[in-house]
Amino acid sequence: MVVHSDVVCPFCGCLCDDLEVTVEGDEIVGVKNACAISRSKFMNHGENRLQEPAIDGKKASLEKAIEEAAGILADAKRPLVYGLSSTDCGAIGRAVELAEVLGGVVDNTSSVCHGPTILALQQVGESKTTLGEVKNRADLVVFWGSNPTESHLRHLIRYSAMPKGMYVPEGRKGRYIVAVDVRTTRMERVADEFVKVDQGGDFELLLVLRAAVRGVKIKAESVSGVPRETIMELVRRMKGAKMGIIFFGLGLTQSDGRHMNIDAAVGLVTELNHHTKFLLTPMRGHYNVAGANSVTTWQTGYPYAVDFARGYPRYNPGEYTSVDLLAKEEADAAIVIASDPAATFPAEAVRHLAKIPVVTLDQKVTPTTMLSRVAIPVATAGVEAEGTAYRMDGVALRLSKVVEPEDGLLSDEAVLEAIIERVRALKGEVG
Amino acid sequence: MKELWLTPTALPSIPVEAEVICPDVVAGRTLKDVSSLEVYVGNKTHILGEFFEVEGELAEQASEQMIVVDGTCQTVKYIGAKMTAGSVHVKGCAGMHAGSQMSGGEMLVEGNTRDWAGAEMSGGLLRIQDDSRNMTGGAYRGSPEGMTGGCIVVEGDAGVELGSFMRRGMIVVKGDVAPFCGVHMNGGEIFIMGQAARRLGAEAKGNGGFIACLGGVDEILPTYVHETTYKPTFMKLYMRQLRDVLGLEEAARFLETPFRRYVGDLAVGGNCEILVAEK
Numbered sequence: 001m002v003v004h005s006d007v008v009c010p011f012c013g014c015l016c017d018d019l020e021v022t023v024e025g026d027e028i029v030g031v032k033n034a035c036a037i038s039r040s041k042f043m044n045h046g047e048n049r050l051q052e053p054a055i056d057g058k059k060a061s062l063e064k065a066i067e068e069a070a071g072i073l074a075d076a077k078r079p080l081v082y083g084l085s086s087t088d089c090g091a092i093g094r095a096v097e098l099a100e101v102l103g104g105v106v107d108n109t110s111s112v113c114h115g116p117t118i119l120a121l122q123q124v125g126e127s128k129t130t131l132g133e134v135k136n137r138a139d140l141v142v143f144w145g146s147n148p149t150e151s152h153l154r155h156l157i158r159y160s161a162m163p164k165g166m167y168v169p170e171g172r173k174g175r176y177i178v179a180v181d182v183r184t185t186r187m188e189r190v191a192d193e194f195v196k197v198d199q200g201g202d203f204e205l206l207l208v209l210r211a212a213v214r215g216v217k218i219k220a221e222s223v224s225g226v227p228r229e230t231i232m233e234l235v236r237r238m239k240g241a242k243m244g245i246i247f248f249g250l251g252l253t254q255s256d257g258r259h260m261n262i263d264a265a266v267g268l269v270t271e272l273n274h275h276t277k278f279l280l281t282p283m284r285g286h287y288n289v290a291g292a293n294s295v296t297t298w299q300t301g302y303p304y305a306v307d308f309a310r311g312y313p314r315y316n317p318g319e320y321t322s323v324d325l326l327a328k329e330e331a332d333a334a335i336v337i338a339s340d341p342a343a344t345f346p347a348e349a350v351r352h353l354a355k356i357p358v359v360t361l362d363q364k365v366t367p368t369t370m371l372s373r374v375a376i377p378v379a380t381a382g383v384e385a386e387g388t389a390y391r392m393d394g395v396a397l398r399l400s401k402v403v404e405p406e407d408g409l410l411s412d413e414a415v416l417e418a419i420i421e422r423v424r425a426l427k428g429e430v431g
Numbered sequence: 432m433k434e435l436w437l438t439p440t441a442l443p444s445i446p447v448e449a450e451v452i453c454p455d456v457v458a459g460r461t462l463k464d465v466s467s468l469e470v471y472v473g474n475k476t477h478i479l480g481e482f483f484e485v486e487g488e489l490a491e492q493a494s495e496q497m498i499v500v501d502g503t504c505q506t507v508k509y510i511g512a513k514m515t516a517g518s519v520h521v522k523g524c525a526g527m528h529a530g531s532q533m534s535g536g537e538m539l540v541e542g543n544t545r546d547w548a549g550a551e552m553s554g555g556l557l558r559i560q561d562d563s564r565n566m567t568g569g570a571y572r573g574s575p576e577g578m579t580g581g582c583i584v585v586e587g588d589a590g591v592e593l594g595s596f597m598r599r600g601m602i603v604v605k606g607d608v609a610p611f612c613g614v615h616m617n618g619g620e621i622f623i624m625g626q627a628a629r630r631l632g633a634e635a636k637g638n639g640g641f642i643a644c645l646g647g648v649d650e651i652l653p654t655y656v657h658e659t660t661y662k663p664t665f666m667k668l669y670m671r672q673l674r675d676v677l678g679l680e681e682a683a684r685f686l687e688t689p690f691r692r693y694v695g696d697l698a699v700g701g702n703c704e705i706l707v708a709e710k
């Protein structure tokens with residue numbers, strides 16, 4: 001029996017790095033310190049596995065599957081490389097390289113989650129921090145359009161609400177927690193104050209908060225369903241905090257207003273920094289979506305929706321984003337790595353995905369592997385393969401390999417390397 | 432003006448990137464040269480002649496060149512992009528980025544345009560006789576300035592973020608506009624003759640810029656304040672210009688109309704004006 005300590009959890013953007021995983025032989029028999037989702041991921045990593053490489057649903061050797069995948073992609077005029085947020089940075093780097101070799105588009109799941117956040121940050125900047133600083137200093141924590149009790153289960157315990165920090169020695173008692181959402185969630189019980197905002201009214205509320213911080217007298221009795229007194233009290237608390245932070249989720253990025261909601265939130269934080277220290281951090285969902293953005297940025301200059309059709313990177317969300325490329329029936333082939341767009345994309349995008357040849361690299365059987373021309377099983381990053389991942393605050397952490405993958409199972413990175421080699425050969429390039 | 436006629440033949444489903452459909456590029460060439468100009472379809476390079484029949488006359492100077500695109504080209508991107516002089520007339524619809532970053536000349540699209548028409552335009556006239564989609568006259572992502580000059584006329588409806596980060600220039604929409612019109616506006620003028628959706632002028636600093644709503648507004652942001660209702664003299668001058676120079680006869684109806692004046696966006700300390708015509 002081997003006990004692996006300080007294992008990093010490869011599930012959500014918290015990347016909790018204090019897990020203890022017990023292994024007997026090649027089987028995980030226990031996981032300590034993990035949340036329910038994390039424990040389930042480790043304990044059931046062998047369930048529902050994609051058993052063998054397949055072409056058109058028929059079993060094939062890995063070599064044949066790679067050859068077929070390379071052929072599909074090399075022949076395509078508008079290939080799409082998509083996914084990447086639930087794998088390690090090495091694989092993401094290879095995926096960007098593949099897109100460049102193909103003259104295709106590389107996009108990650110940001111385009112359907114925190115893409116609007118990135119657009120806003122490119123427009124108006126960002127006040128960043130690490131979760132360690134939040135733990136040690138923050139005495140006012142705002143969750144806006146985010147419900148960590150169901151999406152990031154240990155966030156409150158490890159970083160934002162419960163822990164005793166250097167300058168917050170009382171832990172939970174030393175912090176004031178505010179939750180802003182359009183409907184009542186479990187955060188109502190966790191937070192000191194729950195602010196219910198009208199559906200689609202976040203933008204107006206953020207603007208008014210910013211104006212009030214600037215000293216503008218608010219004339220409206222209520223804004224987006226929130227009474228003026230509540231707004232002014234919140235402003236007083238925000239200005240009076242020693243250090244405040246806004247954690248925001250898809251409730252803000254994918255609701256009416258999208259990137260402009262984040263633009264307004266950044267504006268509020270900028271304004272508050274005239275009075276105190278205030279920061280904001282997106283609650284990234286997939287464990288390495290921040291890594292997908294980072295790797296793509298350092299390799300191409302842009303975080304997602306990057307087009308290599310002209311041989312150099314171009315960036316334009318709305319034009320080169322996966323949903324747009326598929327819904328407009330532009331993409332003529334796709335390779336999906338560690339993602340399940342067939343289950344998560346809008347119907348018209350999935351309809352086109354089902355029409356074109358798709359290559360999928362995944363550990364599990366998913367709707368995307370089911371509609372794929374080529375499906376290749378891979379080792380699970382962070383369980384069966386090592387690698388690097390970026391936490392939601394941009395801190396890089398090392399993923400562990402706690403069990404050996406089954407014979408012949410390669411990592412995402414290794415399979416992508418093999419595909420790149422074959423594509424280069426088919427295109428007559430020397431690697 | 433000499434006319435070059437481009438008739439679309441078989442356009443592929445993957446968009447054609449054809450920034451060569453621009454008076455500056457074709458002027459001074461032969462028809463054979465023009466036919467051989469490179470266009471891009473996905474990761475493959477093609478020639479213009481594969482997708483368009485090329486006929487007509489070519490001028491020596493761009494300012495003497497007119498390009499007529501005789502058909503609908505919804506999947507052809509960058510028509511008239513970066514043009515500095517001359518004229519482009521599309522007898523149908525145009526794809527994304529039509530007239531984007533143009534600095535001179537005139538472009539007329541008889542049908543509708545897709546996203547980013549006239550984006551970051553700095554001069555010239557872009558006239559769209561049907562609807563325009565999102566980001567018309569707007570800024571590309573991450574850019575601090577959108578339109579810095581010139582004029583866009585949309586005779587149909589316009590999509591979201593019309594004139595985002597606008598610095599100078601003028602946009603006139605005869606129909607309705609979607610939310611976030613004039614977002615981050617920092618100068619320039621926008622006239623909306625139809626209904627304006629909510630959140631117009633969001634985070635606008637103003638800098639002398641204004642949005643005139645002639646056909647009503649869904650909702651004014653709570654960070655704009657109503658200052659007064661008056662008949663601005665300058666509006667009369669603008670309305671005459673819209674009628675006489677741009678041929679927008681409807682403008683004459685507003686020569687004597689009083690306007691409600693809202694100022695904001697106070698969230699950014701802005702002094703942008705939203706002028707709403709009294710009914």
